[in-house]
Amino acid sequence: MPNLIQAAWDRPSRLSPPRVIEDQRPLPRDRSVPRFQHELAAVIPIRRATQSPPRPWGDQLELRDQAGSVRRIRLESQLKKLSEVARGWDTYSADPPNPLALRKAREVLAASVKLGSLPDRIVPSVEGGVAVVFAVRPHYAAIECFNEGDVIASFADGGSRNDAWETGVKPIDIRSFLGRVRGLAHR
Amino acid sequence: MHTANVPERLRRQGRPVDPHFHPTERLFLRVAQANLAADGILLPAAIRFPDFSVNREKYSEPHDVILFDPTAGIACFKVEDIPSDLSSEHGPCHQFLVEHVPEDDNYAHSEVRTYRGGERPSRVKSKTMKTRFRNALFSKIKILKEPLG
Numbered sequence: 001m002p003n004l005i006q007a008a009w010d011r012p013s014r015l016s017p018p019r020v021i022e023d024q025r026p027l028p029r030d031r032s033v034p035r036f037q038h039e040l041a042a043v044i045p046i047r048r049a050t051q052s053p054p055r056p057w058g059d060q061l062e063l064r065d066q067a068g069s070v071r072r073i074r075l076e077s078q079l080k081k082l083s084e085v086a087r088g089w090d091t092y093s094a095d096p097p098n099p100l101a102l103r104k105a106r107e108v109l110a111a112s113v114k115l116g117s118l119p120d121r122i123v124p125s126v127e128g129g130v131a132v133v134f135a136v137r138p139h140y141a142a143i144e145c146f147n148e149g150d151v152i153a154s155f156a157d158g159g160s161r162n163d164a165w166e167t168g169v170k171p172i173d174i175r176s177f178l179g180r181v182r183g184l185a186h187r
Numbered sequence: 188m189h190t191a192n193v194p195e196r197l198r199r200q201g202r203p204v205d206p207h208f209h210p211t212e213r214l215f216l217r218v219a220q221a222n223l224a225a226d227g228i229l230l231p232a233a234i235r236f237p238d239f240s241v242n243r244e245k246y247s248e249p250h251d252v253i254l255f256d257p258t259a260g261i262a263c264f265k266v267e268d269i270p271s272d273l274s275s276e277h278g279p280c281h282q283f284l285v286e287h288v289p290e291d292d293n294y295a296h297s298e299v300r301t302y303r304g305g306e307r308p309s310r311v312k313s314k315t316m317k318t319r320f321r322n323a324l325f326s327k328i329k330i331l332k333e334p335l336g
Contacts, residue, residue: 090219090233091259092240123232124221127317131232136224140322144232150314154231158326164318 071118075109078122085124095128104145105130107169114171117178141181153177155184197251199294204287210267214241215252218260220334227330229262231321237301237311247295249331260334268327273320278313279303
């Protein structure tokens with residue numbers, strides 16, 4: 001029955017999957033790659049052979065895989081900690097984020113999770129509120145939720161392009177924001 | 188203020204206001220860990236508006252801003268980094284200046300101030316103006332010392 005033997009030979013075996021030798025050594029710190037990717041490298045072994053070079057800026061907004069899950073957990077933790085911030089947290093006299101700003105920031109995060117475009121970090125604002133930062137370098141893009149209820153999106157490239165506009169916190173607003181900053185970044 | 192710990196250079200001791208700032212004079216401010224991004228970049232959310240305090244280089248050392256809070260970080264920018272003005276499509280134009288506002292225990296104390304039509308508004312309602320000012324300045328700010336912890 002040589003044909004059956006050949007078929008069994010060709011069929012992928014469930015018992016012995018192809019061996020992949022993973023390089024567990026820590027990756028060198030590449031300043032052009034956001035820090036979270038290096039934090040991630042410590043948690044999830046990365047195959048050196050398949051590691052791609054740093055992605056273009058616009059692509060940094062896209063994370064739908066395992067990396068996205070780790071990042072989402074980190075962002076939710078950052079947001080949770082902001083509810084414990086005390087007045088004067090900035091060493092001057094900044095107000096902590098109030099429940100309204102926290103709720104709006106939570107909605108921005110939920111919308112960005114839904115869209116698969118996670119922020120880079122979530123930080124308190126010295127002006128009272130929460131800044132949801134999507135990118136820092138080479139372009140800065142963020143949505144700031146102020147204690148007064150205003151939500152302001154912004155984009156800056158450190159040069160002539162410096163835009164700020166009012167936005168909402170629903171997925172359609174975040175989609176519009178992401179589209180606009182991508183357009184500005186690639187202009 | 189623990190007056191006894193204030194270095195001699197910071198004591199005012201009757202010295203007058205010095206309104207002259209060289210464009211390359213550095214201005215120092217304290218920063219908290221929460222507002223630093225990767226690679227020690229200070230985020231715009233750390234910048235106050237319309238007015239905020241700084242120490243001027245001419246009369247102080249960088250670490251004087253953390254004299255009473257040694258765990259805080261130190262950031263700096265130059266006088267010439269402050270945007271001179273910003274206009275909006277529907278609102279008035281705002282001008283920005285640094286002014287020497289000495290205190291008895293901190294002669295170097297200065298303020299970055301916002302003017303509108305020649306007057307200092309107590310607050311600026313426009314959040315987009317606020318955001319654009321902070322975005323214009325943040326890319327110029329350098330971290331001299333990262334906060335501890």
